[in-house]
Amino acid sequence: MQFKCALAYIPLHKSLVEIPPPPIDDPIYLVHRHWMSQAIALAQAAGEAGEVPVGAVVVDGEGNLIAAAENRRERDNDPTAHAEILALRAAGQTLRSWHLNHCTLYVTLEPCPMCAGAIVLARLGLLVYGVDDPKTGTIRTVANIPDSACSNHRLPVLAGILESACRQQLQSWFAQRRLRGAGASP
Numbered sequence: 001m002q003f004k005c006a007l008a009y010i011p012l013h014k015s016l017v018e019i020p021p022p023p024i025d026d027p028i029y030l031v032h033r034h035w036m037s038q039a040i041a042l043a044q045a046a047g048e049a050g051e052v053p054v055g056a057v058v059v060d061g062e063g064n065l066i067a068a069a070e071n072r073r074e075r076d077n078d079p080t081a082h083a084e085i086l087a088l089r090a091a092g093q094t095l096r097s098w099h100l101n102h103c104t105l106y107v108t109l110e111p112c113p114m115c116a117g118a119i120v121l122a123r124l125g126l127l128v129y130g131v132d133d134p135k136t137g138t139i140r141t142v143a144n145i146p147d148s149a150c151s152n153h154r155l156p157v158l159a160g161i162l163e164s165a166c167r168q169q170l171q172s173w174f175a176q177r178r179l180r181g182a183g184a185s186p
């Protein structure tokens with residue numbers, strides 16, 4: 001299957017996560033899986049740089065990759081430098097519009113309150129994420145910001161694409177960090 005892609009493909013290393021072969025060959029599922037694997041590769045780069053491994057990509061309505069970002073909170077000393085925020089900003093710059101209603105955001109981890117708020121404000125067309133976050137997930141796990149009274153946008157959501165790989169990536173990173181004895185909070 002060919003994908004239009006405005007940015008170079010991101011190399012996928014396998015030290016933190018294995019991507020299993022697809023269990024089904026549904027074309028839409030394979031597209032979601034393809035872009036989530038790109039987000040996983042970005043997350044891996046973040047993890048190797050000492051960040052909590054979270055990656056995100058934005059794809060426009062024609063299937064073009066228009067933004068790719070990874071968590072940079074530690075490197076930028078910026079509490080807002082989550083992968084989703086950086087990807088939404090880059091997508092807005094690419095489209096020259098904050099209105100991302102034709103776009104899909106793929107992110108490896110369920111968004112936190114800040115990112116869920118930004119996603120709603122962007123009027124995002126579709127959110128696809130990998131694994132639920134039992135600590136700060138605010139799409140459905142800890143809270144549901146998109147369906148709450150403070151949301152003025154009905155957000156379509158698809159959860160669980162490459163869920164096991166996304167979970168394994170985070171668990172491996174935290175396990176490695178515990179072995180090294182670091183103590184920062186996620």
Ligand SMILES: [Zn+2]
Nearest residue numbers: 082111112115
């Ligand atoms: Zn966030």
